[in-house]
Amino acid sequence: MIFADVIIDISVKSLDRPFQYIVAPEMEEEIEIGSLVKIPFGMGNRIMKGYVIGLSGEALFDISRMKSIIEVEKQGVVAESHLLSLAYWIKENYGSTMNDAIKAVMPVKREVKELVKRTIYPNVSREEMTDARNEFEKKHNSARVRLLNELLCSDKNFRDGIDYSYALKNLKVSSSVINGLKDKKLIIVDSVSEYRNPIGNQSGDDDRHVLNQGQKHIVDSVMKDYVSGIRKTYLIHGVTGSGKTEVYMNIIEKVLLLKKQVIMLIPEIALTYQTVSRFYKRFGNRVSVMHSKLSAGERYDQYTRARNGDIDVMIGPRSALFAPFQNLGLIVIDEEHETSYRSETPPKYHAREVAIKRASMTGASVILGSATPSVESYYNALNGKYELFTLEERAGGAKLPEVQIVDLREELAAHNYSIFSRSLKSLIEDRLERHEQIILFINRRGYAGFVSCRKCGKVIGCPHCSVSLKPHSIRGKVTQLKCHYCGYSEPMPAECPDCHSKYIGTFGLGTQQVEEMVRKTFDGARVLRMDADTTSGKDGHENILKQFEEGEADILIGTQMIVKGHDFPNVTLVGILAADLSLNVGDYRASERTFQLLSQAAGRAGRAKKPGKVVMQTYQPEHYSITSAAAQNYEEFYEKEITTRQMLQYPPISNILGVLVLSVNEASADNLAQVLCNKMKIYEDVTVLGPTETSISKANDVYRRVVYGKCADYNILCSIKNQFEEYMKDNDKHKDCRLIFEFN
Ligand code: ADP
Ligand code: ZN
Ligand code: ZN
Numbered sequence: 001m002i003f004a005d006v007i008i009d010i011s012v013k014s015l016d017r018p019f020q021y022i023v024a025p026e027m028e029e030e031i032e033i034g035s036l037v038k039i040p041f042g043m044g045n046r047i048m049k050g051y052v053i054g055l056s057g058e059a060l061f062d063i064s065r066m067k068s069i070i071e072v073e074k075q076g077v078v079a080e081s082h083l084l085s086l087a088y089w090i091k092e093n094y095g096s097t098m099n100d101a102i103k104a105v106m107p108v109k110r111e112v113k114e115l116v117k118r119t120i121y122p123n124v125s126r127e128e129m130t131d132a133r134n135e136f137e138k139k140h141n142s143a144r145v146r147l148l149n150e151l152l153c154s155d156k157n158f159r160d161g162i163d164y165s166y167a168l169k170n171l172k173v174s175s176s177v178i179n180g181l182k183d184k185k186l187i188i189v190d191s192v193s194e195y196r197n198p199i200g201n202q203s204g205d206d207d208r209h210v211l212n213q214g215q216k217h218i219v220d221s222v223m224k225d226y227v228s229g230i231r232k233t234y235l236i237h238g239v240t241g242s243g244k245t246e247v248y249m250n251i252i253e254k255v256l257l258l259k260k261q262v263i264m265l266i267p268e269i270a271l272t273y274q275t276v277s278r279f280y281k282r283f284g285n286r287v288s289v290m291h292s293k294l295s296a297g298e299r300y301d302q303y304t305r306a307r308n309g310d311i312d313v314m315i316g317p318r319s320a321l322f323a324p325f326q327n328l329g330l331i332v333i334d335e336e337h338e339t340s341y342r343s344e345t346p347p348k349y350h351a352r353e354v355a356i357k358r359a360s361m362t363g364a365s366v367i368l369g370s371a372t373p374s375v376e377s378y379y380n381a382l383n384g385k386y387e388l389f390t391l392e393e394r395a396g397g398a399k400l401p402e403v404q405i406v407d408l409r410e411e412l413a414a415h416n417y418s419i420f421s422r423s424l425k426s427l428i429e430d431r432l433e434r435h436e437q438i439i440l441f442i443n444r445r446g447y448a449g450f451v452s453c454r455k456c457g458k459v460i461g462c463p464h465c466s467v468s469l470k471p472h473s474i475r476g477k478v479t480q481l482k483c484h485y486c487g488y489s490e491p492m493p494a495e496c497p498d499c500h501s502k503y504i505g506t507f508g509l510g511t512q513q514v515e516e517m518v519r520k521t522f523d524g525a526r527v528l529r530m531d532a533d534t535t536s537g538k539d540g541h542e543n544i545l546k547q548f549e550e551g552e553a554d555i556l557i558g559t560q561m562i563v564k565g566h567d568f569p570n571v572t573l574v575g576i577l578a579a580d581l582s583l584n585v586g587d588y589r590a591s592e593r594t595f596q597l598l599s600q601a602a603g604r605a606g607r608a609k610k611p612g613k614v615v616m617q618t619y620q621p622e623h624y625s626i627t628s629a630a631a632q633n634y635e636e637f638y639e640k641e642i643t644t645r646q647m648l649q650y651p652p653i654s655n656i657l658g659v660l661v662l663s664v665n666e667a668s669a670d671n672l673a674q675v676l677c678n679k680m681k682i683y684e685d686v687t688v689l690g691p692t693e694t695s696i697s698k699a700n701d702v703y704r705r706v707v708y709g710k711c712a713d714y715n716i717l718c719s720i721k722n723q724f725e726e727y728m729k730d731n732d733k734h735k736d737c738r739l740i741f742e743f744n
Pocket of ligand 2: 453458496497498
């Protein structure tokens with residue numbers, strides 16, 4: 001006997017779980033995961049539609065009380081049902097409500113009317129129309145006269161026509177008047193059902209290259225698998241400019257020839273005009289983009305176009321992963337290491353993992369690409385879970401830049417108190433003289449403050465967790481240092497525990513501050529600054545990059561926003577002002593992020609003919625994140641990093657579940673966090689940390705506590721999550737608390 005787990009049609013509220021139904025023997029053949037079915041539901045056995053998201057041979061409750069599926073709809077498995085099964089998987093794997101999971105996979109709920117653009121054109125010569133107008137004038141047909149006059153009033157109107165809605169609204173001409181003129185064959189009305197095309201019309205040539213050996217090898221291997229029906233996940237590790245995008249486009253082209261559809265994920269920040277137009281030039285109208293700046297109408301159109309098969313390639317950030325393609329053949333994730341692929345709001349899924357799941361459900365392959373792969377992906381590649389390809393050299397023949405590490409402790413010793421080391425200062429002066437461009441990068445990602453010694457570079461860290469301690473201040477004065485993983489705390493020291501200098505304190509460096517210093521130090525230099533303040537507005541960030549590209553400034557100052565996407569051929573110097581700032585964010589991924597950012601920032605120098613130079617200023621010149629990034633040596637970084645993760649049982653060696661407790665009542669939050677902590681401790685294989693405050697211990701008057709569990713087996717953590725969910729449902733005691741789960 002077969003049983004089906006059915007999610008009731010999404011217009012209904014109570015979606016939080018699937019319901020089990022009996023599958024009649026004659027249906028067994030045709031039913032599959034994703035089938036649309038009719039079922040009796042509720043007390044009145046109302047007939048409703050539902051999607052099958054699971055099939056099993058095991059009844060979850062008494063068969064005599066179980067209802068049967070009435071009918072399997074013939075339309076087959078639709079994209080929506082795949083997406084619903086995916087939503088269920090997301091709910092189970094990351095912990096969220098089914099509602100939130102469905103919202104994530106089906107972002108377009110409201111139907112927005114399709115745009116139809118109608119234009120009124122003349123259908124006769126100017127002379128004939130003038131005659132007709134004169135006739136109408138005599139008959140006092142003033143509405144007709146208004147419309148014809150509008151067409152006759154300028155050459156432009158006579159040639160390009162006038163907008164239908166303009167005629168209705170502004171000329172106050174009714175549609176029956178327009179139809180009358182149409183019947184007399186004086187005008188024609190042309191209506192194009194115009195999908196809002198967010199890319200705009202692109203022109204220019206496709207910049208196509210003959211693939212080099214390395215590129216060709218990847219394309220051939222992937223396609224060889226593909227045509228023989230092998231589907232898997234590939235990881236392309238190749239420095240920036242090594243021709244990864246060219247490889248993606250070649251494979252996409254071949255997959256499209258097989259009548260399959262493709263999703264191409266690009267981090268939002270890299271989704272620039274430059275990148276999108278490259279795809280558009282190659283694939284034309286079959287491409288579309290989805291991103292957060294689209295209007296609801298534009299989004300709906302892209303969704304519809306995808307579902308109707310009017311497009312074959314969807315480009316976009318995380319959310320484009322859920323494009324409702326019926327015939328998905330390939331998912332590409334560029335810059336797969338990017339943090340923006342993880343959702344910040346529930347369900348806190350990771351696009352890479354969900355992509356691999358969706359691909360396995362629909363028979364698609366996945367290609368991941370990065371210059372600095374995530375430690376997880378590289379680990380999976382080395383273990384044979386993914387197939388690894390490496391592109392060693394830059395495709396255009398450009399050289400990798402020369403990197404110099406500057407030890408800021410020596411600058412202090414030499415009485416240089418400026419934020420520019422002597423070496424960086426003289427290089428900036430040199431570039432200004434030669435009219436070449438400079439990027440100054442401030443590495444502030446996830447920066448939450450830490451305490452360090454400016455003399456010896458020592459950062460005060462947690463003795464248990466290998467992360468930095470966070471300063472906690474009372475009335476602006478730092479009094480305590482705390483670990484946000486395990487809760488360890490100590491008083492703020494008065495001097496450096498290592499070298500006993502008094503130059504110890506919190507470290508801060510803002511973009512604005514740097515801009516001021518630049519203007520003071522380099523008289524007459526033209527400066528652009530890019531950060532959250534200067535990039536608000538629809539195209540703020542694109543505009544600044546464009547100005548810089550067009551040579552309107554000598555120096556661009558910015559945070560991680562500037563290290564992605566754009567190519568600046570005239571940039572020959574990149575200065576990284578405090579390379580270690582992101583090393584001390586109190587997160588087990590800090591070294592990884594730092595390495596990634598530094599590598600990417602370094603990659604901005606010397607992208608074209610002119611050789612580039614990079615200066616990394618740091619208090620921790622020996623740290624492997626910094627030395628490996630300077631040497632542009634990913635493997636070296638990986639080896640060191642994976643050893644650390646092994647030692648401390650961090651992912652990908654082990655898994656971490658973070659349970660965030662939220663409550664407006666501090667005592668309730670503390671109490672529940674403690675209860676959950678004790679419950680977690682019952683599991684033998686789980687190492688429990690906490691409960692502790694989060695980095696923002698109170699936000700919007702909501703208190704936040706967190707408990708961590710580490711375990712090699714992801715499934716055990718999942719069952720803890722399930723147990724906690726059940727506990728919360730059954731337990732009135734913790735009504736004023738809410739849980740958020742976060743894996744790894
Ligand atoms: P990535 O995605 O790895 O950064 P791209 O595919 O963008 O690399 O390629 C970097 C530059 O090299 C682009 O300007 C691209 O047009 C060019 N390029 C790519 N492949 C080749 C090739 N086989 N021969 C010459 N130039 C190439
Ligand atoms: Zn010191
Ligand atoms: Zn700790």
